[in-house]
Each structure stands twice: as C-alpha cells, then as structure tokens.
Amino acid sequence: MRLAEAFERRPLLIAYICAGDPRPRATVEIAELLARAGADVVELGLPHSDPIADGPVIQAAAQRAIEAGMNTDVYFEAASKIRANVPLVFMGYYNMIFRRGLDRFAKDCADSGITGLIVPDLPPEEAGPLRAACRKAGVDLISLIAPNTPIERIPLIAENSSGFLYLVARSGVTGARADLQESTKALIERVKTPLPKAVGFGISTPEQAAEVIRAGADAAIVGSACVDLISRGDLAGLEELIRGMKAAIGEARPI
Amino acid sequence: MKITDASMKRFGRFGGQFVPETLMQPLKELAEAYGRLKVDPQFRGELSALLSNYAGRPTPLYLAKSLSRELSRKVYLKREDLLHGGAHKLNNVLGQALVAKAMGKTRLIAETGAGQHGVASAMVGANLGLDTEVYMGEVDIERQKMNVYRMELLGARVIPVRSGSRTLKDAINEAMRDWAGSYETTHYLMGTVAGPHPYPLMVRELQSVIGTEAREQILNAEGRLPDAVAACVGGGSNAMGIFSGFLRDEATKLIAVEAGGRGTSSGEKIADHGACLNLGEDGVLHGAMTRILQDPYGQILESYSLAAGLDYPGVGPELAHLVEVGRVTPAIADDGAALEGFSRLSVLEGIIPALESAHAVGFALKNPEALGEIAIINLSGRGDKDLATVMDHEGRGGR
Numbered sequence: 001m002r003l004a005e006a007f008e009r010r011p012l013l014i015a016y017i018c019a020g021d022p023r024p025r026a027t028v029e030i031a032e033l034l035a036r037a038g039a040d041v042v043e044l045g046l047p048h049s050d051p052i053a054d055g056p057v058i059q060a061a062a063q064r065a066i067e068a069g070m071n072t073d074v075y076f077e078a079a080s081k082i083r084a085n086v087p088l089v090f091m092g093y094y095n096m097i098f099r100r101g102l103d104r105f106a107k108d109c110a111d112s113g114i115t116g117l118i119v120p121d122l123p124p125e126e127a128g129p130l131r132a133a134c135r136k137a138g139v140d141l142i143s144l145i146a147p148n149t150p151i152e153r154i155p156l157i158a159e160n161s162s163g164f165l166y167l168v169a170r171s172g173v174t175g176a177r178a179d180l181q182e183s184t185k186a187l188i189e190r191v192k193t194p195l196p197k198a199v200g201f202g203i204s205t206p207e208q209a210a211e212v213i214r215a216g217a218d219a220a221i222v223g224s225a226c227v228d229l230i231s232r233g234d235l236a237g238l239e240e241l242i243r244g245m246k247a248a249i250g251e252a253r254p255i
Numbered sequence: 256m257k258i259t260d261a262s263m264k265r266f267g268r269f270g271g272q273f274v275p276e277t278l279m280q281p282l283k284e285l286a287e288a289y290g291r292l293k294v295d296p297q298f299r300g301e302l303s304a305l306l307s308n309y310a311g312r313p314t315p316l317y318l319a320k321s322l323s324r325e326l327s328r329k330v331y332l333k334r335e336d337l338l339h340g341g342a343h344k345l346n347n348v349l350g351q352a353l354v355a356k357a358m359g360k361t362r363l364i365a366e367t368g369a370g371q372h373g374v375a376s377a378m379v380g381a382n383l384g385l386d387t388e389v390y391m392g393e394v395d396i397e398r399q400k401m402n403v404y405r406m407e408l409l410g411a412r413v414i415p416v417r418s419g420s421r422t423l424k425d426a427i428n429e430a431m432r433d434w435a436g437s438y439e440t441t442h443y444l445m446g447t448v449a450g451p452h453p454y455p456l457m458v459r460e461l462q463s464v465i466g467t468e469a470r471e472q473i474l475n476a477e478g479r480l481p482d483a484v485a486a487c488v489g490g491g492s493n494a495m496g497i498f499s500g501f502l503r504d505e506a507t508k509l510i511a512v513e514a515g516g517r518g519t520s521s522g523e524k525i526a527d528h529g530a531c532l533n534l535g536e537d538g539v540l541h542g543a544m545t546r547i548l549q550d551p552y553g554q555i556l557e558s559y560s561l562a563a564g565l566d567y568p569g570v571g572p573e574l575a576h577l578v579e580v581g582r583v584t585p586a587i588a589d590d591g592a593a594l595e596g597f598s599r600l601s602v603l604e605g606i607i608p609a610l611e612s613a614h615a616v617g618f619a620l621k622n623p624e625a626l627g628e629i630a631i632i633n634l635s636g637r638g639d640k641d642l643a644t645v646m647d648h649e650g651r652g653g654r
C-alpha cells in the first residue's frame with residue numbers, strides 16, 4: 001500500500017522496529033504483529049554501527065541486530081516476506097544507502113514492498129541524488145523537521161518531502177520521554193504543508209499519542225517504546241501497547 | 256589546480272553536512288559566528304595573545320642534526336610538542352573556545368581518543384571559565400589513564416563511552432548526540448578536521464598557524480622552501496595545519512602518514528590499521544562524505560593503531576580531496592615503524608615524540624629519499640602520555 005492511500009484514513013499510528021532484533025528471523029513476525037494490532041504504517045529500521053540520531057535503546061537494538069547477522073541483503077529479504085496490508089517504510093542512515101548505490105537501494109525498496117524512506121542524517125541540502133533515485137524507483141523520500149528548524153527553512157524541507165513530513169518532537173536523540181513538550185504543539189502549528197504530518201521522538205504512551213493527534217498531527221510515531229518491549233521479549237506487551245495507542249488516537253480524532 | 260574553496264561546505268565531492276535536522280541550525284549558527292569572528296580584530300587579538308602567552312607560540316622549527324646526519328639530508332622538526340599541553344591540539348581549542356564564549360555558550364563538550372584534545376579542552380575550559388565534559392571511549396580511558404587524570408585535575412568531567420567499539424569514533428557519536436539536545440548552552444568542540452561543515456574548515460584555519468610559522472621559519476633558515484613536509488594523520492588536524500602553509504608551493508611535497516597498525520587487511524568488524532586515505536573508500540561518517548573504513552554493507556569498521564590518536568576509521572574530507580587531486584601524497588607507517596621512530600628520535604635528538612608523531616618520524620626513517628634534500632616533519636606532540644603503552648609493548652608492564 002502507498003503512503004498516500006494509508007493517509008486517507010487518518011489519524012494513523014506508525015510503529016518503528018529495528019530489523020533483526022533480536023534475530024533476523026523474528027522481524028517478519030513482529031512486523032505482522034504490529035499491523036495486526038493496529039499499526040497503520042510499519043517503519044523498518046536498518047541497523048547501523050553508528051546511529052548518531054538514536055538514543056541508548058535503539059543503539060543497543062542495532063548492535064544486537066548486527067551481531068545476530070542483520071545486513072542489507074537480509075533486510076530486503078525480510079521486508080519482502082512481510083504479509084500485512086500496511087505500507088512499509090525504511091528508516092536508516094545514509095551510508096548504508098550510499099554504499100549499496102542509491103539507484104539499487106531505491107529499487108530494492110520498491111521490489112521488496114517498501115514504499116518510503118526516512119533517512120535521519122540526510123538534510124534536504126544533501127538529499128538531491130537520493131531524491132532522484134527514489135523518484136525513479138517510485139518510492140517516497142520523507143524529510144524531517146526539528147523543533148529548532150527556523151520557520152523560513154520549513155518550505156525547503158516540506159517541498160522536498162513526499163509521503164508525509166516527519167516532525168521531530170524534541171531535540172536530542174530517540175528515546176522515551178515522560179513529558180511531551182509544549183513546543184511540540186507549537187511545532188505542529190508552525191508547519192504549514194499540504195503533506196500529512198507525523199510526529200515522533202519521545203512518544204511512548206497512548207496518552208502522548210493521543211495528545212499529538214489532538215494537537216493537529218495526522219500520525220503519531222512510536223519507536224523506542226516498541227524496541228524496548230522487543231528487547232525484553234515481551235511481544236504480548238508490544239501488542240497491547242499498539243492496541244492501546246491505536247484506540248487512544250481513534251478517540252482523539254475529533255480535533 | 257583548484258585545491259579548495261574556503262567558503263564552500265565541500266572539498267570536491269567530500270565534506271558536506273550529513274547530520275540530523277536538529278544539528279543543522281546549531282551548525283549554521285556556528286558557521287556564521289566563526290565567519291564573523293575570524294575577521295574581527297578584537298577576537299583575533301584575543302586569540303593571538305592567548306596563543307603567545309598561554310600556549311607558547313610560536314613554536315620552534317628545529318634542525319634535527321643527528322637525525323639529519325643519519326638520513327643524509329636536512330630534517331627540521333616543527334615543535335608542536337612544545338606547545339602547552341604537549342600537542343598541537345591547543346591551537347584549535349583556544350580558537351573554538353573563544354568562539355563559544357562569544358556565542359554565549361557556558362559549556363564545552365569534546366571527544367577525545369589519545370586524551371590530548373580532551374586535555375587541551377579541559378585546560379581552556381578551566382582558563383576561560385567554561386564547564387567542560389569530555390567523551391572518551393572505555394578502551395581509550397584504559398590506555399590513556401594519565402590523560403584521564405590530567406583532565407580531572409583540570410576540573411573537567413570525563414564521560415566513559417560504552418557503545419560500539421568504545422573508542423574515538425563512538426566518543427564522537429556520543430558528543431554529537433549530546434549536542435543535539437544541548438546546543439542552546441553548549442558548544443561542541445571537535446578536535447580535528449573531520450565532521451560536518453564548518454568543522455573541517457574552521458579547525459584547519461585555526462591550526463594553520465603551524466604552517467604559517469613553519470613556512471616563514473624555513474625561509475629564514477634556508478632561504479628556500481622545503482622539498483617535503485610530512486605529518487601524521489588521525490583525523491588530519493596537525494597535517495592540515497602544517498600543509499595549509501605550503502598548499503600553493505607546488506614543488507613542496509606534502510606527505511600524510513597514516514597508521515599502518517599491524518597490517519593492511521581488514522577483518523569482518525575490525526581493520527588492522529587506521530589508513531583511510533590509503534585504504535579507505537567513499538562513505539559518510541560523523542556528518543561528512545570522506546574516505547572511511549567500512550564493510551561491504553556500509554557498517555563502519557573499528558580501526559586499529561598503537562597510537563590512540565590515529566585510531567579512527569575516518570579522515571578529514573579536505574585531506575580526502577587533496578589526495579584525490581594529487582596535492583597530498585598518502586603514506587603508511589605501521590606500529591613497528593612508529594616504535595622505531597619513538598625510540599630513535601629519543602636517542603638521536605633527546606626528544607620523546609608522541610606515538611602519533613612517531614609515525615611521521617618512522618616513515619622518514621624508512622623512506623628518507625621521499626623527503627628530498629630539505630624536509631619538515633610536524634612533531635605534533637610529546638610522548639610522555641605514551642610511556643605506559645610503550646613499556647607494555649616491550650613487556651615491561653607499564654600499567
């Protein structure tokens with residue numbers, strides 16, 4: 001499914017997992033579990049040795065996954081085996097894409113059922129070549145906006161994004177946070193774009209997910225909280241978290 | 256030959272800003288502040304006073320007579336080992352710390368491998384009244400205990416990094432993560448010419464004082480330019496610092512000596528060396544496109560060198576470019592050559608070089624013909640910090 005199609009039924013819940021954690025073979029099953037529990041989009045992280053945008057939880061997951069044998073070939077193989085009627089989105093660092101070759105990587109995404117890419121260390125100034133490759137392969141390249149992105153820079157980022165816009169809820173790295181900052185709400189308001197807005201970084205509870213939807217986001221993204229449960233082997237807890245979040249954003253719908 | 260364009264974010268196809276969006280604004284503010292300050296007479300005056308009176312510049316250019324006799328040519332040493340703190344690192348730190356102060360920052364964070372950059376940061380943090388926290392890999396903490404103590408003595412906090420390979424590369428990751436959440440109060444004081452723009456440019460300019468002095472000194476001493484200038488390369492700041500004085504002197508060969516470690520091969524996760532200019536491939540590390548050590552999928556390899564300051568799987572993007580266009584010649588000295596340089600220079604000249612700098616000396620000992628008739632070796636630091644490592648290596652139980 002394409003992202004545009006998925007966003008016809010907003011608000012959405014987007015769930016991130018680190019592919020290959022705890023084992024490469026578990027990824028297909030966990031992705032399908034997420035979709036079954038109510039995730040509308042599954043973000044499949046490709047683990048990198050040097051994840052500079054990630055906090056300790058996702059760093060540790062990436063390290064485990066790499067040690068367990070996850071690599072780019074295994075990643076695409078796993079992605080192509082996932083049977084779930086939701087869009088799959090790649091999330092990963094630019095060097096992994098650059099190393100494989102931009103065109104080849106974008107085509108591998110398209111061929112394995114991945115419809116969009118999120119590359120946290122690729123600002124629009126550096127994204128030209130990958131954008132061209134994605135366009136050729138017919139996949140979306142999703143840009144990120146941070147709380148400290150100056151207002152005059154937002155159009156540059158928004159115009160270079162397709163699929164949706166990823167609003168980073170707070171400065172710093174990925175990881176659960178107890179509080180959702182007031183600035184997140186301001187950020188959602190400040191960003192004017194025809195693209196759907198998905199908010200991530202620090203969302204770990206149904207209440208927080210509902211809060212960003214009420215503040216005007218089209219989707220809530222949950223990442224570290226999922227990865228944390230997977231690291232404890234608590235798939236029942238993961239299913240419960242996703243169900244809880246999905247229900248909470250459904251109720252939050254009348255904005 | 257087009258070498259570099261100082262105003263650009265790139266050096267040929269290398270450099271750039273491959274960083275999370277959260278860091279784009281702090282980098283822009285830093286580039287603007289630095290661009291403004293570097294032409295500001297008051298800032299320049301302050302920096303130059305600190306460089307002379309606190310750091311001890313200019314450093315001598317010393318004709319190493321015994322070494323010259325042994326190699327049958329004139330070899331000069333640029334004595335950055337005599338700079339306060341014992342290495343060239345202070346040139347960069349003083350400049351960046353003054354920029355940080357002018358920007359209203361109250362806290363410095365730095366990464367360190369050998370501990371020299373951490374020590375320089377701690378000294379300047381103390382001197383200028385800035386809180387200083389230094390990220391250092393656990394492996395490096397173990398092999399550079401003395402420098403850890405020095406940093407603590409100077410009032411800095413050393414934060415052990417336990418992620419990844421627990422060395423310099425991971426310390427940089429941690430510092431970048433910290434900065435993404437702390438930039439409002441904090442300056443990230445990067446210690447070498449790597450990283451995203453403006454670091455490669457700014458650090459090279461702050462270190463260029465080495466090359467400016469050396470060029471003037473050699474002209475005074477010899478009435479002509481040297482045939483070669485050799486420097487060791489970790490990230491590349493001492494090399495770019497001295498090379499920048501001679502970039503336009505095309506008859507002067509610029510030799511970048513990288514760590515050959517214990518061999519030129521690579522395992523699945525660990526390379527046996529730190530020789531990115533010689534053996535690396537294009538890729539992105541720490542925000543820049545450069546030459547890096549990586550596996551076939553793009554995972555960064557751990558590097559290896561006996562010298563902690565050369566133990567880095569990336570290299571400054573400008574050096575990658577200068578090698579590509581043929582202006583800089585890459586070379587390798589392995590652990591053995593460095594140890595040879597370490598002991599020979601001690602005995603011949605009464606100068607104990609840092610193990611990093613000893614790579615440049617070791618290269619010269621093995622390849623004297625590459626130096627021409629008159630050469631300068633950049634002696635980037637002194638070797639006191641390395642005594643335990645060398646004693647260990649000799650089986651004398653240094654720690």
Ligand SMILES: Cc1ncc(COP(=O)(O)O)c(C=O)c1O
Nearest residue numbers: 371489490491492493564611636
């Ligand atoms: C004495 C000395 N020389 C050289 C280096 C390598 O750094 P660079 O290549 O940036 O000069 C270090 C790094 O710690 C050092 O301490």
